[in-house]
Amino acid sequence: MTDAALPIGVFDSGVGGLTVLNALREKLPGENLIYLGDTARVPYGTKSSLSVTRYAEQAAACLIDRKIKLLVIACNTASAVAVEPLQQKYPLIPVMGVVGPGADACCAVSKNRHIGVIATESTVNNQAYQQAILKRMPDASVAAQSCSLFVALAEEGWHEGELVEQIVAKCLAPLKQIESPAIDTLVLGCTHFPALKECIGKVMGADVVLVDSAQTTAEAVREELQRSGMLNQADAGDVEFLVTDDPQRFSRVAEHFFEGELTAGEIQQVDIQHFDKG
Numbered sequence: 561m562t563d564a565a566l567p568i569g570v571f572d573s574g575v576g577g578l579t580v581l582n583a584l585r586e587k588l589p590g591e592n593l594i595y596l597g598d599t600a601r602v603p604y605g606t607k608s609s610l611s612v613t614r615y616a617e618q619a620a621a622c623l624i625d626r627k628i629k630l631l632v633i634a635c636n637t638a639s640a641v642a643v644e645p646l647q648q649k650y651p652l653i654p655v656m657g658v659v660g661p662g663a664d665a666c667c668a669v670s671k672n673r674h675i676g677v678i679a680t681e682s683t684v685n686n687q688a689y690q691q692a693i694l695k696r697m698p699d700a701s702v703a704a705q706s707c708s709l710f711v712a713l714a715e716e717g718w719h720e721g722e723l724v725e726q727i728v729a730k731c732l733a734p735l736k737q738i739e740s741p742a743i744d745t746l747v748l749g750c751t752h753f754p755a756l757k758e759c760i761g762k763v764m765g766a767d768v769v770l771v772d773s774a775q776t777t778a779e780a781v782r783e784e785l786q787r788s789g790m791l792n793q794a795d796a797g798d799v800e801f802l803v804t805d806d807p808q809r810f811s812r813v814a815e816h817f818f819e820g821e822l823t824a825g826e827i828q829q830v831d832i833q834h835f836d837k838g
């Protein structure tokens with residue numbers, strides 16, 4: 561196998577990273593992909609940085625063991641803490657998270673430099689997006705709101721309807737209340753939130769641009785592969801699915817996220833806990 565034909569490894573805490581996988585498949589149809597969902601330990605969004613970093617190290621080691629050419633940390637919570645440690649640990653392959661590309665995109669679209677971020681509790685507490693945005697645009701004002709409840713709504717397939725709108729409106733109220741000036745850009749800083757994009761857009765109003773970090777990450781991956789001459793020009797790439805818990809549940813919940821057919825028989829259950837820090 562030539563280096564360009566090697567797969568891209570993508571990992572997430574569970575099913576949500578399938579939104580990043582969708583974007584990668586759309587922008588890079590020739591690429592082979594291996595997706596790893598750490599379903600045995602999801603959610604990451606309420607766990608400590610120490611635990612999430614350890615989980616991310618094990619997931620990365622599992623994918624690197626399978627020979628990949630690039631690693632995408634699709635989980636925002638893991639990206640917030642593990643990009644740098646993994647870049648240091650694996651200097652020979654590009655390690656890309658979703659926070660940097662998301663911050664790049666919102667800085668590019670915000671006109672008034674008042675930016676909102678919604679993410680899991682852990683991503684908000686780690687200040688990951690806040691710092692990434694201020695690094696790129698030091699005079700920006702950033703308001704971040706934890707919306708962990710959206711993760712459950714998205715997984716249950718509750719993406720629209722009156723009740724969902726009420727919940728979304730309640731969670732987003734602190735961001736909507738910001739005035740003079742109001743935020744003009746909102747980053748969807750969690751893998752699950754693109755599933756609620758329509759409802760979030762309706763609640764925030766047409767003046768607020770929603771930035772989907774799944775899309776911007778896929779674009780950043782394409783640019784990186786092009787730059788390094790590692791783009792796979794094949795017609796259609798393969799996708800392999802690995803999970804750390806029951807494939808049945810993954811395939812069922814995946815229906816709400818994955819733009820494609822996926823049966824439990826195509827999903828392999830793996831144990832990644834023996835991939836230690838090394």
Ligand code: DGL
Pocket residue numbers: 572573574576577602603604605606634635636637638680683711749750751752
């Ligand atoms: N994948 C996580 C993220 O993007 C959301 C789900 C979880 O809490 O594990 O932050």
